[in-house]
Structures are given as C-alpha cells and as structure tokens.
Amino acid sequence: MLKLAKRISKKAVFGSILFIVIQVFAELNLPNMTSNIINYGIATGDFNYIWRTGAIMLGLTVITILAAIAGVYISASESQKVGRALRSDIFEKVMYLSKDKIDEVGQASLITRSTNDVEQLQFVFMMMLRMLTFAPIMGIGAATLSYVQSPRLARIFFISVPVLIVFLVIIMSAAVPRFKKIQKMTDRLNLIFREGLTGVRVIRAFNKSDYEEKRFKGANFDFMRNNIIAMSITSLLMPVMILVLSSTNIAIVLIGGEYIAVGDMPVGNLVAFISYSSMLLFSFMMLSFMLTMIPQAQVSAKRINEVLAMESTITDGSKTFPTTDFTDESARLTFDDVTYKFHDAEKPVLCDVSFDMQAGETLAIIGGTGSGKSTMANLIMRLYDATTGSVFLNGENVKDLKQYDIRERISYVPQKANLFTGTIRTNMLDGKPDATDEEIWEALEIAQAKDFVEKLDGGLEYQVEQGGSNFSGGQRQRLSIARAIVKKSAVYVFDDSFSALDFKTDAALRYALKEKITDAVVVIIAQRISSVMTADEIIVLDSGRVVGQGSHEELVEENNETYMEIMNSQFREGEGQ
Ligand SMILES: Nc1ncnc2c1ncn2[C@@H]1O[C@H](COP(=O)(O)OP(=O)(O)O)[C@@H](O)[C@H]1O
Ligand SMILES: [Mg+2]
Known part of the structure; x- marks a missing residue:
C-alpha cells in the first residue's frame, strides 16, 4: 500500500498536516480557557475577563472550523485525484496487456479492482491524510495538557488507556479478517452478475434462470452475512469507547471532587481535565479505527498492484516496418513449425503448423470446434506468441516487430463479431x-x-x-x-466469420474477396467445406494437429480421411437443400 500511497502529492500531505496542526492547537486551547473562565472569571466575578476569554474562544472555534474545512477539502480532493490516476493506469494496463494475462485475472475481477478496490483505497487515503496526523497530535496534546491541569489526576490514564487498547485489539482482530474477505466476495458477485447479463438469453433458453438465481442468491447472501458480522463487530467500538470514557469521567469526578474538597485543585481544572480526557481517548479510537481499515485497504492495494505490475508476455521488438504501404505484392504470411501451449496446459493446442502464403493467395483452415483454429488466428495477430517455432509477416519474425505495426497490417474479423x-x-x-x-x-x-x-x-x-x-x-x-x-492490410483473417451467412451470401462474399483483394494474404477459418473449397491451400486441423494440407483437389485425391469425413457429412446434410 505504501507504494500506492506515494502517489499522494507532497503538497497535499504538507497542506493537510498544516491545517490539522492549526485545528488541533486551536481545539486544545478551548478546555484550558474554559478552566480559566471558571477559575478566574466566575470565581472573582470578573465579567470583563469572561467576555474577553469568551471572544477569544469564539475566534478559536472559527479557526478550528475553517482549518477543518480546508483540511477535509485537501484530503478529499487529493484522494479523488489519486483514485482517478489509479483507474486510468489500470485501464491503460489492461488495454496493452496480453490476452493470456487478462484471462489470468479474469474480467470480473478486473472490473472490481478498477472500481471497488480503488474506491476502498481512495477512502483510506482520505482518512489517512486526516487521521494519521490528527490523532497522534491530538492524543499527545491532550495528554500533556491534562497533565498540566492536574498531574495526580492524570495517573488515571495509566488504567483507562490500556483497558481501551485491550478492547480495541479484541474487536479489531475479530473484524479485520471479515473485512479482508469483502473484495474476493465482490469479485464473485460481479462474476455471476456478468455471466448472468451476457448469457441472459442462453440462461432463459435452457431454463437455467432458477439455477443462476440460486447461485447469485448464495453469493449475495454470503456477502451480506460477512458484512453484517463485520459491521456488528465494529459497531461495538462506539459503545466500548463510551463505556471506557464514562467510567474514566466518573473516576475523574470522584477523585477530582476529593481534591477540590481539600483545596488541592481549582474547579475549572476538573472541567478542563474531563474535556482533555475525552480528547485523549477519542484520538486512540480514531487511530484504532484507522488500523482496522488499513488491512482492508492493504488487500485492495495488493489487488491493484498485481494488475499494475503485470507484464505482458508479449513484448515489442525493435524492427520497424516502413509505415506507408499496407498492401503490396510483398505481402507474405509464414508459419514455421509453430506449436502453441497455454501456460498451464499439459498438451499443446496447436502442433507443428507450417505454411507459406504469398499476396493474392488464400489460406483456409478447417476443423471442428476446439481444434485450434482461433488459436491460429491469435498467433497471426500476435495476441499469443508461439511456444516453439516462428511466425513471419512479410518475411520478418513477428517477435522482432512492434505489436502496433503488426496490427496495422492485419485486418481481423473475430469469431464473435463485435461492434x-x-x-x-x-x-x-x-x-x-x-x-x-x-x-x-x-x-x-x-x-x-x-x-x-x-x-x-x-x-x-x-x-x-x-x-x-x-x-x-x-x-x-x-x-x-x-x-x-x-x-x-497485408493480411486478412476471417475467424469463422461466414458461419452465420447462408450458402449463397457466403459464396458471393468469397467471390468478391478473391476479386477485390489481390495484393494481400487472406486467411479464412471455417467449419464448412463450401467455405474453404476454393482456397489455394487448406489446412485440416484435428485437436491441434495438422491432419491434412493442400488444395481441395489434392485432399480429395489423396482421400484425406478427416477432410472426406467432413465433406461427406456436410454434403449429405446439404442434399436436401
Ligand atoms: N485461455 C485458454 N486457456 C486454456 N485453454 C484454452 C484457452 N482458450 C482456448 N483453449 C483451448 O484451446 C483449444 C483450441 O481452442 P480454439 O483455438 O479456440 O478452437 P477453435 O477456434 O478451433 O474452436 C480448445 O481445446 C480450448 O479448450
Ligand atoms: Mg474458434
């Protein structure tokens, strides 16, 4: 969290401390002056003194209020600024992060981290800016001044402060673990809610509404219960505080009354002492409240830092392409023995794929779902890097190129059309x-x-x-x-982009592509034989393995098993149409 706290500007810290010091000093003077009014003003009937001191007290109160307003403004606006910067940094990071890293954290969690976690931290920073200076100064000031009022009476604090601290530690150690769990639970709620929203039609179609509702209700209930328990525990803080404070005050009055009776202490000092005593105990409570929030903020800070520290597994190379001409006869796309394995998987999802396509040629990739077709598209786009083997664009290894340059030269239609x-x-x-x-x-x-x-x-x-x-x-x-x-572009990649088109439109589209795009490599990924038949080269994938490669005629000629299987099943299907 310290790393993120460094984002708070020094100016804000300084300004906030300055106003807090002013506020605390003004506030600390008030009980002392009350004491003086009682001891000197009222006791001697000196109305002049009472009025004068009263006026000064009013002035001090105004200063207190103004300083408090300025301090709150500084801490609130600074923490908002830090929050804003954090959110943009997370967003920027995610924009450039490689796909495998985003999958690692998950979208739902990324959203919680950029909203809820940042808010959490924002709040704590605001409190820290105020309380971390306010409470200690107030505490030390009140302790010293109460000692000045009556050194003997001040010994009471040797009992009440430790008692308060023991209570606070017990309450906090019960509440903190609950607070720490909140973020994870928010992630889960978001995940289910997101899945529910994006999949709402599927959920209805499969009559899974009940199941989803139960799942959400479960997560929602856990969230509620955790928070209720956490809040219930923290709500004990105030009563305990008041209990300790009141007992202390009773003791002060009992013991102080004795002192007054024997003439050891003026009445005003007792009144001031009581005020200082509550200031002292309150500052302890503020500190402990801060300490409860810090572990929770620590969780949020860790989650934010995790995202900010993520390094894309894909890094830019140093070579630059000429920036002009995106299309020309030199367009070329080459795979050299490319194998790809997801970082946590045992088996590669794509094995030893090789091809070399020139401008004007069409490569088709056919295979069942999960055979690795989209993975190939992602490798072309360099959304993934080949585990072994290399991908070349216009003869350059894509690892040597800048990602921006690569994507400038590739037109990509994802499997899931997104406008x-x-x-x-x-x-x-x-x-x-x-x-x-x-x-x-x-x-x-x-x-x-x-x-x-x-x-x-x-x-x-x-x-x-x-x-x-x-x-x-x-x-x-x-x-x-x-x-x-x-x-x-130099390369056009259509990932299953023709699947929702009828046969006639599909054919017309491919014909137009062939006609109009003559100076680029076209990659068509499809599940239909009719979509790939006319390609110059067809790669037949089965569970990530190349089980056939060549033109339609060649594949038919060699009686390629998988290809013929797909063809037969589809032509049989198509006969009736
Ligand atoms: N993020 C991922 N982590 C692990 N495995 C994945 C991931 N994405 C896809 N896969 C696996 O990779 C295989 C190939 O997927 P994909 O290339 O999308 O297939 P296709 O496009 O041919 O349907 C599938 O078996 C799938 O389960
Ligand atoms: Mg796919």
Whole structure:
C-alpha cells in the first residue's frame, strides 16, 4: 500500500498536516480557557475577563472550523485525484496487456479492482491524510495538557488507556479478517452478475434462470452475512469507547471532587481535565479505527498492484516496418513449425503448423470446434506468441516487430463479431480513420452488407447499439467483415466469420474477396467445406494437429480421411437443400 500511497502529492500531505496542526492547537486551547473562565472569571466575578476569554474562544472555534474545512477539502480532493490516476493506469494496463494475462485475472475481477478496490483505497487515503496526523497530535496534546491541569489526576490514564487498547485489539482482530474477505466476495458477485447479463438469453433458453438465481442468491447472501458480522463487530467500538470514557469521567469526578474538597485543585481544572480526557481517548479510537481499515485497504492495494505490475508476455521488438504501404505484392504470411501451449496446459493446442502464403493467395483452415483454429488466428495477430517455432509477416519474425505495426497490417474479423456504440460510419472508420464514403460503400458491397445498410434509416448514420445488439448475427458479421476490409492490410483473417451467412451470401462474399483483394494474404477459418473449397491451400486441423494440407483437389485425391469425413457429412446434410 505504501507504494500506492506515494502517489499522494507532497503538497497535499504538507497542506493537510498544516491545517490539522492549526485545528488541533486551536481545539486544545478551548478546555484550558474554559478552566480559566471558571477559575478566574466566575470565581472573582470578573465579567470583563469572561467576555474577553469568551471572544477569544469564539475566534478559536472559527479557526478550528475553517482549518477543518480546508483540511477535509485537501484530503478529499487529493484522494479523488489519486483514485482517478489509479483507474486510468489500470485501464491503460489492461488495454496493452496480453490476452493470456487478462484471462489470468479474469474480467470480473478486473472490473472490481478498477472500481471497488480503488474506491476502498481512495477512502483510506482520505482518512489517512486526516487521521494519521490528527490523532497522534491530538492524543499527545491532550495528554500533556491534562497533565498540566492536574498531574495526580492524570495517573488515571495509566488504567483507562490500556483497558481501551485491550478492547480495541479484541474487536479489531475479530473484524479485520471479515473485512479482508469483502473484495474476493465482490469479485464473485460481479462474476455471476456478468455471466448472468451476457448469457441472459442462453440462461432463459435452457431454463437455467432458477439455477443462476440460486447461485447469485448464495453469493449475495454470503456477502451480506460477512458484512453484517463485520459491521456488528465494529459497531461495538462506539459503545466500548463510551463505556471506557464514562467510567474514566466518573473516576475523574470522584477523585477530582476529593481534591477540590481539600483545596488541592481549582474547579475549572476538573472541567478542563474531563474535556482533555475525552480528547485523549477519542484520538486512540480514531487511530484504532484507522488500523482496522488499513488491512482492508492493504488487500485492495495488493489487488491493484498485481494488475499494475503485470507484464505482458508479449513484448515489442525493435524492427520497424516502413509505415506507408499496407498492401503490396510483398505481402507474405509464414508459419514455421509453430506449436502453441497455454501456460498451464499439459498438451499443446496447436502442433507443428507450417505454411507459406504469398499476396493474392488464400489460406483456409478447417476443423471442428476446439481444434485450434482461433488459436491460429491469435498467433497471426500476435495476441499469443508461439511456444516453439516462428511466425513471419512479410518475411520478418513477428517477435522482432512492434505489436502496433503488426496490427496495422492485419485486418481481423473475430469469431464473435463485435461492434462499438456509435454509427455504422464510426464503426467502419475504426479500421481507417480517413476512409471516404466511397471506400466504405465498396467494403460494404464486398462484405455483402450494402443491401441492408442502404435500407436502414440514415444509411451510414444508423445508430449501432452496445455490442451491435440491434443487428442480427449475420448482419453483425457482415459489418465487422466490412470494417476489416475498409482497413487496407497485408493480411486478412476471417475467424469463422461466414458461419452465420447462408450458402449463397457466403459464396458471393468469397467471390468478391478473391476479386477485390489481390495484393494481400487472406486467411479464412471455417467449419464448412463450401467455405474453404476454393482456397489455394487448406489446412485440416484435428485437436491441434495438422491432419491434412493442400488444395481441395489434392485432399480429395489423396482421400484425406478427416477432410472426406467432413465433406461427406456436410454434403449429405446439404442434399436436401
Ligand atoms: N485461455 C485458454 N486457456 C486454456 N485453454 C484454452 C484457452 N482458450 C482456448 N483453449 C483451448 O484451446 C483449444 C483450441 O481452442 P480454439 O483455438 O479456440 O478452437 P477453435 O477456434 O478451433 O474452436 C480448445 O481445446 C480450448 O479448450
Ligand atoms: Mg474458434
């Protein structure tokens, strides 16, 4: 947490301490002056003295209030600033973090960390800025001044302070473990809620609503119970505090009364002493309250630091591509014996894949679900790095290149089409910010999306809702294909992008691609034979292994087992259509 606390500016710390010192000194003077009014003013009937001292006290009170306002303002605004900086840092980190690292923490937890954990820390920083100086100064000041009022009476604190500390330690050690658990439980709540939201249609379709509800209720109940217990325990702080304080005061009055009776101490001193006594005990309570919060904030700080300290497993190389020309005849994509294994897996999900494609050629990858097709796309994009073997883009090992440069040269249509909130135009411009309407319409035409976009209200200005939810699956796919085409690239990767299209549209799209994209490598990932048949080279994957490679004719010629199996099953299916 100290590492994050360093983000608090020195100016704020200094300003906050300054105002706290002013506030505490003004406050500490008040009981003493009350004592003086009683001892000198009232005892002698000196009204002048009473008025004068009263006026000074009023002034001090005003100073106390002003200093408190300034101090609170500084601590609140500074902690908000630190919170804001932390949130942006986390966001920035996540934006550049490699995919495997994001998967390690999980999306739900990342969201809790950037919101709830930061808030937690923000609050503690604010309290720390105030209390960590306030409580000790107040405590020491009150102890000293009460000693000045009556050294003998001050011995009472040798009993009441230890008693208070014992109570506080007991309460805190019961509450702290509960507080520490809150963050993990929030993660779990978020996870279930997120899954419920994103999967709401599936959950309904499978009648899993009951199950999900129970799961959520369970997590929600655990969360509630943990917090109720934690709060109940901490709520004991105040009564215990008051108990100790009141007992101390009773003792003070009993013993002090004796002193007054025998003339050892003026009445005013007793009144002031009682005030100092509560200041002293309160400062202990504030400190202990801080100490309860620190372990909880420590948990949050650790979770935030974990994210901030994460290093992408994928790092930039030093070579630069010429920044112009994204497409030309030199476009080339090569896999040399590429094997990929997830860090915690035993078996590789992709084994010894090799190919070499030139501009104008189409590579197709076919295989069942889980055979490693998307993994290949991720390797091309360098979202993953090959465990062994190498990937080359235009003859350069991608590990030597900058990630930005690689992605500038690759158009990628993910398996799950994803559009952003905005208009169709803003989505299309994501690929190429200066694309003209003409270019956009051409891309839409290639992607077979022109017809339906033309019919939309406003055409390119038509609003796209979050995630593109106001389009059908097939429309979303075609729009994300168009977006990839608008971006002129050396390599185009279509990960199962034709799956939601009917056979006719699929064929028209592939024909248009072949026609229009002549100076780039096109990679088509599909599960349908009809989508891959026309490719120059087909890689047949089965559980990460290449079980066939060559053109359609070659694969048929050699009677490739897996390929023929897929083909037969699909043609039989297709016969009726
Ligand atoms: N983040 C991950 N961690 C571990 N295994 C994964 C991860 N993502 C995918 N896999 C595994 O990798 C294999 C290949 O996945 P993928 O390339 O997505 O298949 P495909 O696209 O052909 O359906 C699958 O068996 C899947 O379980
Ligand atoms: Mg896939």
